[in-house]
Amino acid sequence: MKTTVYYFTGTGNSLWVSKGLAERLSEKTGMSTDFCRGETELIPIAKVMRNKNPVKCPKGAVGIVCPVYQCGIPLIVSEFIEKADFKLPDYIFIILTYGSHTASAEDIAYDQMKESGRAPDYVNKIKMADNYLPLFTPPSGEKLDSLMKSAEAELEAVAADIAARKKKIPKSGIFADLITKFMYGDLRRKGHAKDKKFHADDSCNGCGTCEKVCPVGNITIENQRPAWHHNCEFCFACLHLCPKKAIQYKNSTKKKPRYKNPEIKISELMRR
Structure with a gap:
């Protein structure tokens, strides 16, 4: 069964996850990997959004991989979810890459997909290096090596879940919701x-x-x-x-x- 992954990336974390998912899903299903054609396709969301034509997601499994920005999802990803038609896929997953915390970002991604007419089947996250330089200093050397090794393990587990078509619905707490309301609200306002x-x-x-x-x-x-x-x-x-x-x-x-x-x-x- 074909898997299509739509991704948004800035400094490479979400692209790394997308490529890793494609490789692992191909291994687990016995299908070939082709990032442009074939059984596993990776599509940049930014490229899709430059095209004014409607987006009709294909049959099979469809995923969205993107970073967490200010406890929510990037504006372009939100716009993509609103634009795309998700009627044909039989399984939809969303994977968020994050640095410090996600707060209610998983809930936001889930809710926006649900509002589009098709709730995702699986939402999860993978911890990566945080690139928000005004507040954080990116890890390097052994710290980065350790973080990448942990991310590899998380990626392997996520790929196994997706290959098995597992369900995972997010549920955050009140405190996380309050943080997201403040942080993501700022991003939505200033845009x-x-x-x-x-x-x-x-x-x-x-x-x-x-x-x-x-x-x-x-x-x-x-x-x-x-x-x-x-x-x-x-x-x-x-x-x-x-x-x-x-x-x-x-x-x-x-x-x-x-x-x-x-x-x-x-x-x-x-x-x-």
């Missing part, structure tokens, strides 16, 4: 204009990497400097993947290390 606090410092050489890795095409190079056009998904790809570490968010990121999933190449994160 795509949160890029107003990004800027490039004097070390910027106008190479254009930020323009290429922005999944939604929100950045252009003007007068040898990046310009943000207020369609931001707040993924921080531009900041983390700048080879000069020239892109900053407010004044809180200048001396902090950058992050990219160690098993994903920058070329895989270029907008397609």
Whole structure:
């Protein structure tokens, strides 16, 4: 049975999970893996949303893999759920990657899918490195190795659940709901204009990497400097993947290390 995974990624964690799921599901079902065609297909949500045509999800298993942003799901993923037709899939799963905590993000993903007319069968999460640089410092060295090893184990368990078509419905508590209401409410209110606090410092050489890795095409190079056009998904790809570490968010990121999933190449994160 074909599996289609729609994913959104900034610095590679959700792409790593998507690729890992594709490989493991193919192993468990005895089917071949082809990330573009065949039995397991990976589709960038950002690419789908650039196309104005309706989205009709295919038969078989359909998954959504995305990060947690401010205790919720990225705005573009929410918009994708509203746009897509989920009538044909016989099994739907949602996997969230997160750094510090998810609060009620799983519930939000479940509820939005249910409101679209088709509740997901399985919702789960996998802990990864947090790339929200204003508040956190990404792990490196042994800490990152340990985190990736734990993520591998979680990914294996999730893949086994999906292959067995298990059911998992999220249920958060009141405290988590309150945190999400505050944090995700802020993201929903300020939306795509949160890029107003990004800027490039004097070390910027106008190479254009930020323009290429922005999944939604929100950045252009003007007068040898990046310009943000207020369609931001707040993924921080531009900041983390700048080879000069020239892109900053407010004044809180200048001396902090950058992050990219160690098993994903920058070329895989270029907008397609």
